[in-house]
Amino acid sequence: MGEPSGPRASFFQRFAAAFIDFLILGAVNMVLSLVLKPNAASLASLVIGVAYYASQEGGPSGQTVGKRVMGIRVVRLNGADELGFGGGVLRYVGRIASGIVCLLGYFWMLWDDEKQTWHDKIAGTVVVPADSVA
Numbered sequence: 001m002g003e004p005s006g007p008r009a010s011f012f013q014r015f016a017a018a019f020i021d022f023l024i025l026g027a028v029n030m031v032l033s034l035v036l037k038p039n040a041a042s043l044a045s046l047v048i049g050v051a052y053y054a055s056q057e058g059g060p061s062g063q064t065v066g067k068r069v070m071g072i073r074v075v076r077l078n079g080a081d082e083l084g085f086g087g088g089v090l091r092y093v094g095r096i097a098s099g100i101v102c103l104l105g106y107f108w109m110l111w112d113d114e115k116q117t118w119h120d121k122i123a124g125t126v127v128v129p130a131d132s133v134a
Contacts (some may be wrong), residue, residue: 008115009127020066025049048094048109058088063130073130075115087123094119 028048032041041058056064060082062073074083074091083091098105098118105118 002113003029004114004126006126007129007132009129010072012070012109013070014109014117014127017064017066017070017072019053021064024065025052031042033090050089053092054085054088056088057091058083058085059124063134067127067130071130071134072127074125074127075114075133077120077124077126083125087125091119091123091125094122097122 023043025048029041029045032044032048035041037043053064056072057067061068062075062082067073076083076087094105094117098108109115109117110121114120116124116126
């Protein structure tokens with residue numbers, strides 16, 4: 001296995017950030033399920049999840065709350081500017097693909113040369129230490 005082309009976030013950092021985001025969105029989903037009918041709550045949860053990841057990872061910081069706490073951020077592999085909202089949506093959809101086959105897409109970073117998950121590959125991104133980006 002080759003070396004990545006630059007610094008990358010560790011599996012633990014990414015897992016911890018995802019867990020923090022899961023707790024935040026889980027709390028929101030719990031409230032929605034208490035105040036809305038099941039189908040409406042599910043739809044609202046989906047919309048909020050997409051908006052959360054797309055706006056946070058696609059924004060200038062490239063960080064969700066979990067990533068900010070863990071000191072990591074999403075950047076484009078090719079070094080271009082921020083991901084943008086559309087790129088954030090694409091990365092969110094890629095998360096679904098990453099989780100479909102026993103979470104294989106999430107573990108892919110453990111043996112990938114660029115330390116990319118499937119959703120990173122789909123969106124053309126990598127996750128790096130926040131202080132490694134100028």
